[in-house]
Amino acid sequence: MMTGYLKKIRIMIPLILLIFILSGCDYQGLGGEYPESFTIGGDVETPLTINTMMGYPIKRVTKDEKNYTTIALEKVIASAQPRSTSYDLLLIGADGLSSKINGNDLSDCHLSYSNRYDWELINTLHPISSQIKNLSTIVVISTDLDEDKKAxxxxxxxxxxxxxxxxxxxxxxxxxxxxEGQSEINEKTVxxxxxxxxxxxxxxxxxxxxxxxxxxxxxxxxxxxxxxxxxxxxxxxxxxxxxxxxxxxxxxxxxxDPPRFSIIDVAPDAIHQLEKGSDVMVIELDGLGWTMLKMAGEQGKAPYLSSLSAQPALSVYPPISPAGLAAMITGTLPNSNGINNREVMDFKGTDIFDKARALNKTAAYIEGDIKMLNTSIEPVLSVNEGDQDRNVYENTQKAINAKNQLIFTHFHSIDDDATTYGPYSRESMEQIYEVDKMVQELTHDFRGTIIITADHGLHPSGSGGTHGRICYEDMLVPYMIIKNGQV
Ligand SMILES: [Zn+2]
Incomplete structure (x- = not known):
């Protein structure tokens, strides 16, 4: 008795033969698939394996008096979603022969399939060396690295x-x-x-x-x-x-050669001092990179800060304000506290304010004009228009006068000016000078352990500054611990 499955095969074989004859011997199987494929990889969102022309517009192309059935290379590359709008293509043949072309000028490039050459590039205007036969791989190579999010x-x-x-x-x-291992079947090992x-x-x-x-x-x-x-x-x-x-x-x-200090040391350092009976003040100077402080010191713009013995410390990736702040107050990296972007405000784990409360210590958290994270205590916001950091300073003085045992205070103006005018601009240096004076006064008035550091630095960009990438300027910040009076 013939099963339904065998019946189907009996019908399929002549059908496949018929398609094979009609398709001009292109070995195109059912569903329009060819026996050979090529891959698209490199700087793309969706790496692809292509073994069909289905889904792409078909175009007849004539080159050297020969006719080809083709699809446009441009359309095929677009379907793999290049990560940058500007890129090169490395075309690699099965024999290893490869050529590189500019990905922004593909209007004359077509892909054809034949039994003899499998996938082949038919480029009507490009030099002949770009006509890779037996194509095996196309690598997309971003040429605008700032744009490529995976750079x-x-x-x-x-x-x-x-x-x-x-x-x-x-x-x-x-x-x-x-x-990777071996498999064995019928006494044959692979x-x-x-x-x-x-x-x-x-x-x-x-x-x-x-x-x-x-x-x-x-x-x-x-x-x-x-x-x-x-x-x-x-x-x-x-x-x-x-x-x-x-x-x-x-x-x-x-x-x-990275420094071994890191801004995630802030929380354990602060808690350790609280446990020893010392009061603690953490001063976060947003955006004050290691190289910026060094320059300010050389120009006499950081007389107090550069008199302290500072160590370079690592920020976290990404070197952005919420990730830096979360790393400091939780003592953990972004992959564990969950703050590696600007969208999330709830972090995983406990913060230093929670830990201070467990030690029966009073705590105050002074912020700029907006709340950055959902901390275990509400920040005191500083909303003075024009001179926000002056207001941060005044609120910190109040917290000192109220005898808080843990104070975390966050100054913002250095980052603001470094963003607008550039990290090494005269304006930024002047602002470091202003903040330097306020920090000196606060440390003078506080008895206990004082930790001064920054969330990240900045690198120059256009006429201003920016941050967020792995470079010394963004990733290295100063870290200072001083003891004042008490302990
Ligand atoms: Zn910042």
Whole structure:
């Protein structure tokens, strides 16, 4: 008896043969699929494997008196969603032959399929070398790295630069086969390997004994570069495998020779002092980067702050105000407290005010004109128009006079001026001078331990300043602890 399944096959075979004959021997299977495919990867949102022309407009193209059935390369690339509007394409053939073309000028580029050459580029205006046959891979390479949200920042002795997975493709990588296991059936064994595109630290960084690798989720891995550590190009970005084989997935950037102090030390340092019986005041100077304070010191614009012994400390990724503040008050990284963007106000875990209350300590939190996070105590907002930081200063004085045992105060004007005029501008230096005076007066009036630090620094951008990437200017801030009178 014939089953329904076999019946179906009996009908299908002549049908497939008929399609095969009608399609001019293009091996196009049912559903319009070809036996060979190519992939689109690199700097795209949606990596694709293409084995059909279905879904794309078909165009007949004539080149050198030959007719081709094609689809537009531009449309195919668009369907993979390039991460930047400006990009190059690296076209790689099965034989390894490759060529690079400008992705913004693809109007004459078409993809055709034939038995002889599988997928083939038919470019009517480009040089012949771009006509890759047996196409296996197209790598999209962002050329506007500021626009590509998956670009990674690197800062070390060579200075700041950024790159992307697509650009690493172009600069070279080591293809490594890694044994994944073996399967056995009918006494036949098959070993399974996966192919990894590895970039060695020495090919990406200047020689550095130590690096800090930041994950896009806010995680950090401090590592000593060794022959076991490597970066890897993945479909979604760049990963890092450290010497101890732990992995950072989706790297945001790398700093060479990072400081070991970090702004997440604020909470444990403050709580430790409260436990020892010292009162604590934390002064957060928004946007005061390590290099900005150094310059202000050299120009005589930070007489008090530069008289203190400051250590460079690491901010967190992303180096933005809410992430920095959350890291300070919780003592945890953004991947654990959940604040790695500007949208969320509720963090995970307890803050220093909660911990102070558990120690029966009174606490005050002085903010600028808006609440940044949903802290366990309400901030005192400072709304003085024109000179908000003067109001922050006055509110902090009140908190000192009220004998609060923990005070956290947040000055904003340095960041405001560095954003508007640039971090090294005369205006920013003058503002550091103003804040320096207020900080000196507050520390003079407070008995106890004083921690002074910043959430992030800024780097110049256009006529002003900005922050948010992995570079020393954004990521390094001063960290100072002073003891005054008490303890
Ligand atoms: Zn800030």
């Amino acid at each position: 990674i920042g690197i800062d070390d002795k060579k200075g700041y630069r950024s790159t992307t997975a697509g650009n690493l493709y172009l600069n070279g990588f080591t293809e490594k086969r890694i044994f 070993a399974v390997y996966t192919t990894h595109k590895q970039v060695l630290p020495k090919d990406l960084l200047d020689f550095q004994a130590e690096i800090a690798v930041f994950g896009r989720d806010g995680s950090i891995k401090f590592d000593k570069v060794s022959d076991k550590s490597f970066f890897e190009i993945s479909e979604t970005g760049i990963n890092y495998t450290a010497s101890d084989l732990t992995t950072i997935t989706d790297v945001a950037g790398v700093l060479g």
